Amino acid sequence: MIAINSFDPLTLVLLAAVNPAVIVVAFLMGRSADQWQKLLIAAFAASVAGFLLYWLGGQVGVFSIHAVGGEAAIFMLQFVFGFLWAALGYWFRKR
Secondary structure, three states: OEEEOOOOHHHHHHHHHOOHHHHHHHHHHHHHOOOOOHHHHHHHHHHHHHHHHHHHHHHHOOEEEOOOOHHHHHHHHHHHHHHHHHHHHHHOOOO
């Protein structure tokens, strides 16, 4: 079981970077984007999907969530990583 502490930056970055929901949603939405501005929407959607997966993992018991304030940091970090994955998908899209 993974324990999430309130201000452990390495754990927060790792959780945001390897969240499969963020990766899949951002990359697929980035591939289907026809303008670079839509990458922000893809990053936001990926961050929401990633946070829902994170919350579900906490409810099921995969994560021991007892931190206050770490959720906002994870959401913002997932937005940043989601933007990077969406940009990668946008770069590899079919033209």
